[in-house]
Amino acid sequence: MHRYRSHTCGDLRDTMAGETVRLSGWCHRIRDHGGVLFIDLRDHYGLTQCVVDPDSQAFGLAEKLRSEWVVRIDGAARVRPAGTENAEMPTGLIEVYVEEIEVLGPAAELPLPVFGDQNYPEDIRLRYRFLDLRRDKLHQNIMLRGRIIDSLRARMKAQGFFEFQTPILTASSPEGARDFLVPSRLHPGKFYALPQAPQQFKQLLMVAGFDRYFQIAPCFRDEDARADRSPGEFYQLDIEMSFATQEDVFAAVEPVLRGVFEEFGAGRPVTQSFPLIPYAEAMLKYGSDKPDLRNPLVIVDVTEEFSRDDVSFNAFKNVIKAGGAVRAIPATGAGAQPRSFFDKLNDWAKGEGAAGLGYVIFEGEGGALAGKGPIAKFLPPDVQKAIAQKAGLKAGDAVFFACDKEEKAAKLAGAARIKIGHDLGLSKTDVFEFCWIVDFPMYEWNEDEKKIDFSHNPFSMPNFERDAFLALDPSDEKTILGMKAFQYDIVCNGIELSSGAIRNHRPDVMKKAFALAGYGEDVLEDKFGGMYRAFQYGAPPHGGVAPGVDRIVMLLAGEENLREIVLFPMNQRAEDLLMGAPSDVTMKQLRELHIRLNLPEAKS
Numbered sequence: 001m002h003r004y005r006s007h008t009c010g011d012l013r014d015t016m017a018g019e020t021v022r023l024s025g026w027c028h029r030i031r032d033h034g035g036v037l038f039i040d041l042r043d044h045y046g047l048t049q050c051v052v053d054p055d056s057q058a059f060g061l062a063e064k065l066r067s068e069w070v071v072r073i074d075g076a077a078r079v080r081p082a083g084t085e086n087a088e089m090p091t092g093l094i095e096v097y098v099e100e101i102e103v104l105g106p107a108a109e110l111p112l113p114v115f116g117d118q119n120y121p122e123d124i125r126l127r128y129r130f131l132d133l134r135r136d137k138l139h140q141n142i143m144l145r146g147r148i149i150d151s152l153r154a155r156m157k158a159q160g161f162f163e164f165q166t167p168i169l170t171a172s173s174p175e176g177a178r179d180f181l182v183p184s185r186l187h188p189g190k191f192y193a194l195p196q197a198p199q200q201f202k203q204l205l206m207v208a209g210f211d212r213y214f215q216i217a218p219c220f221r222d223e224d225a226r227a228d229r230s231p232g233e234f235y236q237l238d239i240e241m242s243f244a245t246q247e248d249v250f251a252a253v254e255p256v257l258r259g260v261f262e263e264f265g266a267g268r269p270v271t272q273s274f275p276l277i278p279y280a281e282a283m284l285k286y287g288s289d290k291p292d293l294r295n296p297l298v299i300v301d302v303t304e305e306f307s308r309d310d311v312s313f314n315a316f317k318n319v320i321k322a323g324g325a326v327r328a329i330p331a332t333g334a335g336a337q338p339r340s341f342f343d344k345l346n347d348w349a350k351g352e353g354a355a356g357l358g359y360v361i362f363e364g365e366g367g368a369l370a371g372k373g374p375i376a377k378f379l380p381p382d383v384q385k386a387i388a389q390k391a392g393l394k395a396g397d398a399v400f401f402a403c404d405k406e407e408k409a410a411k412l413a414g415a416a417r418i419k420i421g422h423d424l425g426l427s428k429t430d431v432f433e434f435c436w437i438v439d440f441p442m443y444e445w446n447e448d449e450k451k452i453d454f455s456h457n458p459f460s461m462p463n464f465e466r467d468a469f470l471a472l473d474p475s476d477e478k479t480i481l482g483m484k485a486f487q488y489d490i491v492c493n494g495i496e497l498s499s500g501a502i503r504n505h506r507p508d509v510m511k512k513a514f515a516l517a518g519y520g521e522d523v524l525e526d527k528f529g530g531m532y533r534a535f536q537y538g539a540p541p542h543g544g545v546a547p548g549v550d551r552i553v554m555l556l557a558g559e560e561n562l563r564e565i566v567l568f569p570m571n572q573r574a575e576d577l578l579m580g581a582p583s584d585v586t587m588k589q590l591r592e593l594h595i596r597l598n599l600p601e602a603k604s
Contacts, residue, residue, distance in 0.1 A: 004072055004104075010046025014093040017079045021096060023048060024072045024104065026134065027065050029115050037062050039098070041073060044139075049086075049095040050075065058101040068114055068134070070105035073098055122563070127577040129568055141565045144264065145553045149216055151263055152237050152549070155256040161214040161239065166201035168194060168218070173527070178222035180232075188594035194220035197546060199459075200531045202240040203503055206542040207534045213240045216549060222574075230550065230562050231574035236498070237552075240544035246486050246502050249543050250274070250436060257490070257497075257547065261432045264556045271434040274490075278439040287327065287414020289440075292494030293433035295421035299413045300390045302328045302401070305383050313378035316358075316403045325406040327413035330391040331420050334398035335361045341423070342373075345400065348419065354412050358401040360384065362393055369395060418494070432555065434492050439463070442485040443517065445477075452480055453517050460485040460501035461543075462513060470512050480516055490547060492555060500545025507535045 004024040012021065025043035032038075037052040039062065050073050052062040058073075065071065075096040086092030111127075112120045114134045125132045132138055153163065172179045172193035179193040195201075197219045205213050217238040225231040241252060254274055261270045275293075282289050285298050303325045306316045316326055334341065342359055349357040360371040360379070371384045379387070391399050400420065402412040421427040442462050446453040452474075462469055463484040472479065486502035504510045510532065511521055524532045553565040563569045570576050590597065 008045035009041050009043040009048040010090060012048055012077055012091050012094045012096070014079050016077045017094060019077045020074070021077050022072065022074050023050070023096065025070070026114075027067055027069045027071060030065055030067065039065065039073075041071070041096075042134075046091060047089060048091045049080070050098050051095050052098040052101075056098055058098050061101045061103070062098065065101075065103075066107060068107040068110060068131075069103060070107070072102040072104055074100040122571060123577060126563075126569065126571055129578045133567070138564060141553070141557045141559065142567060144557055145549075145565055148260060148264055148553055148556060149549065151260050152256065152552075153216070155259055156214045156237070156239070159212075159252055159256070161212040161241075161252075162210070164202075164205060164210070164213050164215055166195070166198040166205075166215065166217070170195050170201075173200075180220045180222050183593040183595055185593055196221050197236070198238050200528070202238060202544060203459075203505075203531060203542065204534055206240055206242045207537070207539045209242075209540075211242045213544075214238060217546070225570070225572045225574065230566060231570050231572070234562075235549040236546040237549055238544070238546045239500075240542060242540040242542045244502070244541065244543050246438070246488065246543065249488075249500060249502070249545055250276075253490070253545055253547070254434075257434065257492075257552075260552065261492075261556065265432060268430045268432060270432045274434045274436050276436045276438050279437055279441065280439070282437050283410050284327075287410045287412070287417055288494075289437050289489065290491050290494055290496045291435065291437075292418060292427070293435055294428040294431060294493060295417060296426055296428075297330050297332070297417050297421050298392075299410075299417055300328050300330075302326050302387050302390065305379075305386050305390075306403075308380075308383060310380050311378060311383055313358075313375055315355075316401070319403050319405075323406075324404055325409045327402045327409045328387060328391050329400045329402065329413050329416050329420060330393055331359075331398040331400060331424060332393075332426060333396060334420070334424060335363065335396040337398075337424075342398075345416070345419070345423075349402075349412065349416065352412060352415060354402065354404065354408075357412075357416060358403070359398055360387070360401075361398045362388055362395055364395040369393075373398075375401075432492055434490065437489040437491060438487075439484045440487040440489075441481070442483040442487075442513075443480050445481060451518055452477060455485075457485070457487055457499070457501050458513065458517070459504050459510070460487040461504045462486075462509070466506070466509060470508060472512070472516065474516055486543070488545070490545065495551055495555065497551055498545050498547040500543065502541070502543035505535055505539040505541055507532065510535065 001022055006022040009023055009025045023041055025041045028040040028042035028047060030037065030039050035054055039050040039052065041048050041050050052059050073096060075098040077094055078097055080093055080095050110131065112124055112131055114131060117135060117137050169182060169192040172181065172191060173196060177196055179196065182192040182194065184190045184192060198215060198217050202213050215238045217236055218233055219236055220233050223229065223231060241249065258270055279289055282291050284301060287299055303320055306313065306326045307320050346356045358375045360373045360376045362369045362371055364370050369385060369388055371379065387399060393399055400416055402409045402416060404412065441455045443452050444455040463486050489499050490497045504513060511524065514524055550562050550566060554562055557565050559565055568578060
């Protein structure tokens with residue numbers, strides 16, 4: 001027999017009754033039932049109930065066992081007595097009568113229990129992550145992550161993509177988030193950077209003629225933590241393809257994501273054909289470029305209605321005159337809610353930094369509507385009717401209003417839409433609603449520097465006829481700011497999974513694109529010289545996208561924090577409490593790297 005086990009703790013079935021078995025694992029739970037000890041033995045594969053009675057020669061040692069001790073158990077498999085079966089466990093019809101126990105690894109007193117799913121403080125969970133990972137839910141989430149990555153790989157390869165590995169030590173990039181820098185010992189005063197993404201390398205692979213690339217890529221960004229973003233590092237399904245249009249990218253990626261969510265979504269419906277929503281439409285209808293389509297509420301613009309001469313609500317009219325906008329958020333069925341519902345929403349809006357949320361409740365019979373509420377008296381009946389028609393409202397519904405500068409009004413309306421949909425129980429659950437956000441603006445106005453700047457990705461191909469683009473006058477701000485890019489995001493249930501784009505592969509177009517944003521060719525040469533030079537030697541049209549693996553797993557696992565699907569996450573302060581990173585280094589190490597510390601003064 002093997003030194004440690006003949007079977008795993010998930011193997012035994014009632015058909016094996018009578019066999020002599022050897023199991024090794026952790027004492028998950030120990031129960032004393034009138035002198036008979038029951039040990040639930042756990043390993044990676046499952047759980048088996050082991051029974052030790054006073055007649056067993058192992059009983060004396062069994063009494064000394066504690067939770068999470070690692071033991072080897074020898075004994076006879078037998079069918080559980082009638083009435084003690086556990087149909088919820090694969091091994092629930094059988095148990096092991098213990099004849100011998102060997103302690104392989106005793107455990108000290110536990111700082112957090114492994115049995116059960118009690119919620120413990122983050123610092124304890126992360127400091128003792130090896131114990132946290134023994135807990136069933138987290139253990140299963142990590143295994144789910146591995147199966148999802150296997151599925152992503154298989155689906156990409158089935159579509160003719162080949163997996164490549166790109167460098168981890170690279171040059172610092174001035175775009176995007178803050179880099180993690182790595183000092184060079186051989187080149188004093190110079191630094192490598194950990195890649196924020198393999199963006200330039202994967203584009204260079206297309207220039208090199210490899211056609212279809214993918215990678216489960218580690219990415220490193222020195223950013224603050226959020227629930228859906230780990231500080232330090234994350235993984236993405238990085239994709240690039242040559243001779244591809246935007247539609248080709250969509251056709252390649254949709255089956256992969258749809259298939260993975262169908263495979264691991266536990267029967268939850270998945271969008272079959274991802275709708276394409278222009279950025280401007282998303283900002284108007286949903287107040288966000290990450291719309292949660294599980295929520296049926298659609299925001300409408302009612303600036304024109306509140307601008308009419310016969311509307312006397314000056315609090316809104318004054319904002320409109322100053323260039324503001326009014327967004328209406330429908331609240332289906334909210335008319336039946338008590339006054340406290342409306343007051344709480346108004347208080348919530350004030351907590352978001354707004355002046356509040358005006359509202360109108362619609363009542364009526366026989367198709368005639370009449371509004372009531374704090375601002376209804378300022379709105380003539382025909383204006384009320386126009387608002388109701390535009391927002392698709394009927395008697396028993398209500399409408400809320402957000403009024404501010406257009407960007408702020410959209411943001412408040414978007415947040416209110418989510419809250420109202422949740423509070424009224426209108427949003428669907430247990431579904432995966434995907435969409436593409438397309439037609440992002442190529443440029444935006446930089447108010448701080450009073451100049452045109454890139455809106456997002458400077459390397460996206462402008463959706464503009466090439467010769468006309470090259471002929472653009474930098475003073476034609478209206479045309480430039482109205483320009484769209486071949487740039488797109490994938491969104492699922494209000495979470496952005498990825499950004500992507502058809503790349504600007506023409507050096508002349510790239511040079512012009514940077515010039516319109518006030519950057520000379522020297523910037524291209526200095527900061528992006530490798531890629532810019534490569535494009536001058538025959539670059540194919542290409543594009544790609546990079547869905548976030550961590551966020552995909554988080555959605556499929558039904559978790560709201562990436563900590564629950566990452567093996568060894570950092571805390572909110574970007575600290576690894578288990579390994580003690582970041583840590584001090586020796587003066588010898590600093591001298592080798594030609595580095596002298598200039599630490600901030602300690603606060604008194």
